[in-house]
Amino acid sequence: MTADIRLAVDIGGTFTDLALETPSGPHSHKLLTTPDAPERAVMQGVDEILSASGFAPKDIGLVIHGTTLATNAIIERKGAKTALVTTQGFRDAVEIAYEHRFDQYDLYMERPEPLAPRWRRLEVPERMASDGSVLLDLDEDAVREVAAQLKADEVEAVAVTFLHSYVNPDHERRAGAILTELLPGVSITLSHEVCPEIREYERTSTALANAYVQPLMARYLRRLETGLQDAGMSCPLLLMMSSGGVVTVDTAMRQPIRLVESGPAGGAILAARMAAENGEPKALAFDMGGTTAKLTLIDNMAPQYARSFEVARAYRFLKGSGLPLRIPVIDMVEIGAGGGSIARVDDLRRITVGPDSAGAAPGPAAYSQGGKDATVTDADIVMGRIDPANFAGGKMALDGAAAETAVSSAVGEALGLDALAAAAGVGEIVDENMANAARVHAVENGKDTEGRAMIAFGGAAPLHAARLAQKLGIPRVIVPKGAGVGSAFGFLAAPIAYEVARSKLITLSPFDADGLNALFVEMRGEAEAVVQLGSGDNAPLVERRVAYMRYRGQGHEIAVPLPAELYGKDDADMLKSAFEREYAALFGRIIPKLEVEAITWTLALATEQDAVEALADVSDTAAPDPIGNRQVFDPATGTAHEAAIYTRTSLNIGAGLQGPALIVEDETTTVVPPGFAARVNGGGHIVLTRKEG
Numbered sequence: 001m002t003a004d005i006r007l008a009v010d011i012g013g014t015f016t017d018l019a020l021e022t023p024s025g026p027h028s029h030k031l032l033t034t035p036d037a038p039e040r041a042v043m044q045g046v047d048e049i050l051s052a053s054g055f056a057p058k059d060i061g062l063v064i065h066g067t068t069l070a071t072n073a074i075i076e077r078k079g080a081k082t083a084l085v086t087t088q089g090f091r092d093a094v095e096i097a098y099e100h101r102f103d104q105y106d107l108y109m110e111r112p113e114p115l116a117p118r119w120r121r122l123e124v125p126e127r128m129a130s131d132g133s134v135l136l137d138l139d140e141d142a143v144r145e146v147a148a149q150l151k152a153d154e155v156e157a158v159a160v161t162f163l164h165s166y167v168n169p170d171h172e173r174r175a176g177a178i179l180t181e182l183l184p185g186v187s188i189t190l191s192h193e194v195c196p197e198i199r200e201y202e203r204t205s206t207a208l209a210n211a212y213v214q215p216l217m218a219r220y221l222r223r224l225e226t227g228l229q230d231a232g233m234s235c236p237l238l239l240m241m242s243s244g245g246v247v248t249v250d251t252a253m254r255q256p257i258r259l260v261e262s263g264p265a266g267g268a269i270l271a272a273r274m275a276a277e278n279g280e281p282k283a284l285a286f287d288m289g290g291t292t293a294k295l296t297l298i299d300n301m302a303p304q305y306a307r308s309f310e311v312a313r314a315y316r317f318l319k320g321s322g323l324p325l326r327i328p329v330i331d332m333v334e335i336g337a338g339g340g341s342i343a344r345v346d347d348l349r350r351i352t353v354g355p356d357s358a359g360a361a362p363g364p365a366a367y368s369q370g371g372k373d374a375t376v377t378d379a380d381i382v383m384g385r386i387d388p389a390n391f392a393g394g395k396m397a398l399d400g401a402a403a404e405t406a407v408s409s410a411v412g413e414a415l416g417l418d419a420l421a422a423a424a425g426v427g428e429i430v431d432e433n434m435a436n437a438a439r440v441h442a443v444e445n446g447k448d449t450e451g452r453a454m455i456a457f458g459g460a461a462p463l464h465a466a467r468l469a470q471k472l473g474i475p476r477v478i479v480p481k482g483a484g485v486g487s488a489f490g491f492l493a494a495p496i497a498y499e500v501a502r503s504k505l506i507t508l509s510p511f512d513a514d515g516l517n518a519l520f521v522e523m524r525g526e527a528e529a530v531v532q533l534g535s536g537d538n539a540p541l542v543e544r545r546v547a548y549m550r551y552r553g554q555g556h557e558i559a560v561p562l563p564a565e566l567y568g569k570d571d572a573d574m575l576k577s578a579f580e581r582e583y584a585a586l587f588g589r590i591i592p593k594l595e596v597e598a599i600t601w602t603l604a605l606a607t608e609q610d611a612v613e614a615l616a617d618v619s620d621t622a623a624p625d626p627i628g629n630r631q632v633f634d635p636a637t638g639t640a641h642e643a644a645i646y647t648r649t650s651l652n653i654g655a656g657l658q659g660p661a662l663i664v665e666d667e668t669t670t671v672v673p674p675g676f677a678a679r680v681n682g683g684g685h686i687v688l689t690r691k692e693g
Helices: 038-053 069-076 140-152 171-184 200-230 250-253 261-277 376-382 386-393 400-415 420-442 462-471 483-492 513-535 568-588
Strands: 001-011 015-022 025-032 058-066 082-087 119-123 135-136 158-163 186-190 237-240 246-248 284-288 293-299 309-311 323-324 332-334 342-344 352-356 453-457 477-481 496-509 541-551 558-562 597-607 628-634 639-647 656-658 661-664 670-674 674-678 686-691
Touching: 001 038, 001 261, 001 483, 015 038, 015 483, 025 038, 025 352, 025 483, 025 513, 058 200, 058 261, 058 483, 069 200, 069 309, 082 376, 119 323, 135 237, 135 323, 140 171, 140 237, 140 513, 158 171, 158 200, 171 186, 171 309, 186 200, 200 237, 200 250, 200 323, 237 250, 237 261, 237 674, 246 250, 246 496, 250 400, 261 293, 261 483, 284 420, 284 462, 284 686, 293 420, 332 386, 342 400, 342 420, 352 386, 352 420, 352 483, 376 400, 376 420, 400 420, 420 628, 453 462, 462 477, 462 670, 477 513, 496 513, 513 541, 513 597, 558 568, 568 597, 670 674
Parallel strands: 001 058, 058 237, 082 119, 082 158, 158 186, 284 453, 453 477, 639 661
Antiparallel strands: 001 015, 015 025, 237 246, 284 293, 293 332, 309 323, 342 352, 477 686, 496 597, 541 558, 541 597, 628 639, 656 674, 661 670, 674 686
């Protein structure tokens, strides 16, 4: 076992990606996910990548893993039989939600069903005041009666959410202890542990989601851990979190809800490093896999962070249409637009793509695994972007005729189009869906996409990146080395990290500096206990603080970065200036003479990372002769062009070429359309540049 050899594994809805970092260079591998038992594809991939690289399982010093298992369990409603125990009178809070319609004009609007049905939402007498004082003692006999009901119902997981437990968790802790004693083997989630923050609905929803996926994730992680050990790996296993840091298996098993966006988070970490290497202060990370597409804004070489997001949205772009989760997460937009997204024609004779996906089984029609639906991958084959005979480096032959038949049947016949025109329509719709998602996400954050660099990774992103860049006004596209398994390589760059949040109302007039300092000391201690489990006691740590602040009287807060230092009474002006700077950036103005207050405080602790050095300029070199040519349809011009084909391994540092061209590698293909030039920079990354005019 050596610390120089590290393995990253990313399980997606369609593919499982592996990246191996060794002293002699990186290795990567991609294979279809096995949805019925995800660890099976992992172990197969581990065996194949080690065989190809010449290393043995005992040589691996660290395994870092990310998975969509928790997300898919919530979306597909395949989690545990879960109950909620809450304060008397509050069991319907998860259905009342925000007390408004997220789409007031939709007469048939449906809210997502709570993860615990009403008959499994049980109440007990108890009550805390908002300041943490006890208004009504916990009725322990009532808790025992509830435990008897849950045992008879054979529940597998319980979430305990009491009113104002984020201020005083005593009642939750006692109820949890009773339930643990009377319900052996049942997972118990306490809301103050997973979400110690104000706002009852979000805290309850987060606790329920954690309980819902906890048994599933615990079983899976134990199977994976055992499988790796049986294969001969005695190294640590760390899990990627939605916030962009990694934690130990034990921490992940207690709070698996923090893993729901673990794969996309790895991609955002990779994109931030690419932005730093290439000197791009503003970038857009574009991650398109087999099932979904993820877009993340990168500013000042770092992704944006958020305290909450929604999963399983019923309406793609409407806030409030999903289940809210209050956890630290890299702020991104994710839509059902991947290579496996299914294309069809609706009743209004419009082409629609996604959000449903053919997944790994049966997959696109071209996979010849029983899939009949037309997908984006099938459309890409028809347009000439993918060579069916050399997909995945020739390891997986595709059926081009089946792809053409599926596209014609699902789209072409309904609209009177030939297969090529139908495929072009599918490609344009999925690209416009992604462009629209990027525009909405940027506007919601007070930003713009135009003029940014795009960093494209994931198996399908390099196929669509140039066209997406045209739609968004982006002049440069960077396709990293190993782009097809980009998120897995991002895992290898992630720090060991953990974030702690606390809700505590602090005004700036008067400003309680001592109380705030004491709060951050407590939060630092909790974060250190988790981070040091994976990093050791002497590892240098970096602290990041954020306050969620608002003008007094407002209903919602904005994130305000703070310096990690002791505060004095005179620092109220510094905090106010920081708030007004962020407020003006988001809303274009400040509101004079209103008092400012902070509701929630967060402290993130991470192992110190080496600084990323900017790549040096390199001299131009000649590109080799292409290995062939193929007709590739270009949606921007509406015609097919003869595209020269190059293998990525044949392009040396500094090599440049003009579109139309295809740059092929085992895990993906980069499309260089007419009007673009491609060049390999000093890091071995492909940079596409759009020509003016």
